[in-house]
Each structure stands twice: as structure tokens, then as C-alpha cells.
Amino acid sequence: MDRRLEGKVAIVTGAATGIGEAIAHKFAKEGAKVIVNSLPDDPIQDVVDAIKKYGGEAVPYAGDVSQEFHAQNCVQTAITAYGQLDILINNAGVFLATAETQDYPVDVFDDTVRMNIRSAFLMTKYALPYLQKSRGNIVSAGSEAGFNGIAQNTPYGGTKGWIHSFMKGVAVEQAKYCIRANCVCPGAIDTAWTRKEKGPMDSKMEKMLIQGTPMARRGTPEEVANVYAFIASSEASYVTGALWLVDGGVTVAKGAVGSDTPMWFRSEPQGELRLEHEQEGLDNKDTQTIK
Template identity: 35%
Template sequence: MSDLQGRVAIVTGGAAGIGRATALLFARAGARVVVADRAEEAARAVVAEIEREGGEAMFQHVDVSREEDCAAMVKAAVERFGRLDIAFNNAGMPGRVSKTEDQGFAHWHRIIDVNLNGVFHCMVHELRAMKEHGGSIVNTASVAGVRGAPFSSAYAASKHGVIGLTRSAAREYGRYGIRINAICPGVVKTAMAEELATASPPGTADALLAASILRRPGEPEEAAELVMWLCSDKASFVAGAHYMIDGGLTA
């Protein structure tokens, strides 16, 4: 498989879960990959796995809530590989499970800083790097970005914002050959999903699965396949869209 041969991709939150699965898939498709994360040891393990398989990758430390980290990430990608063609803005954090009045202002600002401002910080610098030759950007939203999420209002607000940002920027940058889309995962087997399930009232995760069509959690690799398609030429007519990958939870 060589759908991305010669292209350069950034994956934030690349150390685990959907980010890790996507970084590996990109590399297997021929892309050179920047695995960006705060978790250095786990991210370097992903880089090592890519290199063992014959691919090319590098680690970049990034806290997406810090604009200067995102600028440095894009700069490092271009300096190492010469260009930037693909960006998967996937880094995020789960919200606190509580009533809106109890979410707390500090928690609210932290969720928005990581999940929404983080995507914006990345996109500003990615777009500047792609304007001359085009590219593809995929942002991670959530099923909570298209419907209410009781007891997770900060998280839901951040993910609604990601979809609004995705659609708005897509309308601006299509003229430069840059396609911008989002994915909206439901329950996927990741550490973050496990953390959220543990913090939620007993039975919440089971109820979500029971409400879905397929009645099972997704695998990170299944989400990665969607990201891969959106970043490939096979999705050349797809822009400004947000794709549900939730086992039919929102059907």
C-alpha cells in the first residue's frame, strides 16, 4: 500500500489510541510521520515501531494548548522532511463528569484550551505550511460534537467548536487545495474512553453501547482507516465534512 507515498504527516496525540493507530497506518502507506505528543516515552515507542517496519518518523514534544509548541512542531516537520501535506489534529482530553454548575471554571478553561484552542493552534501553522501546495487536515471531534452530552458540558462545547472550526476553515482554504474534515468517534477502545467510563455513573458505557446499532466499542484501527481515507486522494472531493464513526450511536 502506497497511497501516501512521499507525503509528510503530523499526528498529534500520536502516542496512543486513535493517534497511534493512525501514525502507524500513515507510515505503512508511505508517509513520513511526525508523532507529536506530551508522552515522550510512548511516542518514541511509536516512532521505533514505524522504523522497525521500514518507515520514517520523528518524535516531537507538543502541548497543543501552547501555541508556541504547535508552531515549533510544524517548523520541525518542515525542517526535517521538507514540507507538510497531512495533519491529524487528534490530541484531546476527557471532560469532568458533573453537572454544568459544578464543572468548575478552571476545568472549563483547560478543556477548551486543549480540545478546541489546541486544534486552532495547530491549524494556524499547518495551513500556513500547506498554502503553497495544498494538503489535508483532519480534526478529531466526537459524537458529543453533534448532540448534547449530559454531565460533560465543557467537553461537548469543545467538540461542537471543533466541528464549527473545521467547517469554517474548510470554506476558506479549499481555494488553496487544502481539504479540512473532522471525525466524530463514539465509544472507541482507548485509554481516554476507559478513563471517562470509570468517572461516569455505573452502567453509562454499557448504556451507550446498547443504544448503538452495532452494540460494541470501536477499535482505534477502525477510526484510523477513516482518517487515512480522508487524507488520501480517494477522498479528493470531500471537504468541510464531519464523519460519524460511532457504531450507529447517533443514527
């Protein structure tokens, strides 16, 4: 049985932990050669080594792709290593603080805009000439928060709304070059970002996330990666300018409907990918919970 990304070369930014780690593993499993990008103090080499251990191909690129130099060099790493670029996954981003808007730190706002927006713009800008040659595609990390907004981190939802509009514009603009552009929009996924022990969310926010989700649980990084793999593949050849919600139904819910969901349906699926860094996305990063 052919793997759906066989022969493709993909860059995955923010690929050392959480959803990004799952995307990198999933793409390698589907036959892609993967450029694993993340910040230098993230476990990039661990992910590359694991992909190789299980028969995949990957090379690391450590660097903050919200900086122009690193965005250019990340793209060039793919070309140097494999001679082509077929898929860009703009997954890099941060969720650094929870606070009401009047208390939200300006420096954290600036970091959120830079890491979530500027990184996606720069990577798209420098990847496009090569994606035009390969007739490739871009999938960016949107969010349920980009549809609905998010209290206690309003700038985060704002950056994701920007990503949604940016990808729609790219989809229309680049169709003449046979490029597709889409977003995957997760809800509460079981990573450091949604765990009170690991990040800036407090216990009340964590509880509300689950209660407001009809499926009454977090999603897993692998469940999100599965959607990325489909959209990036030729199976989604007629899909462009689309926002794919992977949120357990929270966007269409009206109230804390998760309390009615049977307990047996609330368990996260085990999955198949061998992930080791799902909860490490905020390690070595300053986070704040302001009440």
C-alpha cells in the first residue's frame, strides 16, 4: 500500500514537541522526508533520531523562524538536503500567558505576535518559490480560538484569526501556481498548553475547556496530525482556503454540554505514533498566570 506522502519533502516548524512532534512523526510514517524545525533548546535531535529509528528520513534545523535569517535558512536546509520542497507546515507558535486584556503584558503580546504571525509570514514568503516549482501546499496552525476568541488570552485568538485570513488570501493568490493553502484549527489538545501543571492555564480554565467540549476530553496530538496528513496529501487535491476544525465540537456547542457525554467516550485514543515530548512545549520558556 502506497504511503500518501511518499517522495515529498516537508518542513514542519515547531516540530520538537506537542502537535508539531506528532506531525513530524506522522509525515515521516507516510513517507515524507521531514525538516524538523524548532527553537535551539527544544528536543529537536530527539525527534529526528526517533524518526530515523523507526525507518523515516529527517534532518534538524534549530532556529527561531520568526527571524528572517532562520526562515531563509530553514527553507534552504530542505533544498540542500533533498533538492526540493513540497509541503510547508507553519506550526510554530506560543501560548505564554493568561491574563485579562487590561493586565496582559505588552512584551508577551509582542512575543506572541512575532512567534505566531511573523514566523508564518516569513516561512511562507521564502518557501513559495520552491512550492511553485513543486506545485506544493501549505498548512498552517489555526485554532478554534481564531474562530471564537479566547478569554484570558485575547491576543492569542487574534493571532490565529490573522493566520486564518492569511491562508485564505494565499490560497486565492497562489492557485495560479497550483499551490494549495489551508489551516488546521485545533481546540483543546493534550499538550503543555492545556495542562495547569505545565503552562499558564489555571485549574478553572482547564476545567472549562473540557466541560465546554461536547466530546468532554482533550484531543491528542496524533488526532490533529492525522488531519494535517490528509490535507497535505493529494487526497485533498480540491481543498484550498479551508479552515479545518479539530476541536471536539466546541465551536458548535452552546454551553457545557460535555457533562452529558458518557464516561467511556471521554477517553483519549491510544494512537500509533511513538511520541515522547507531548507535554514539553513550554519547557525553557517563561509563562505567566495573572489573576
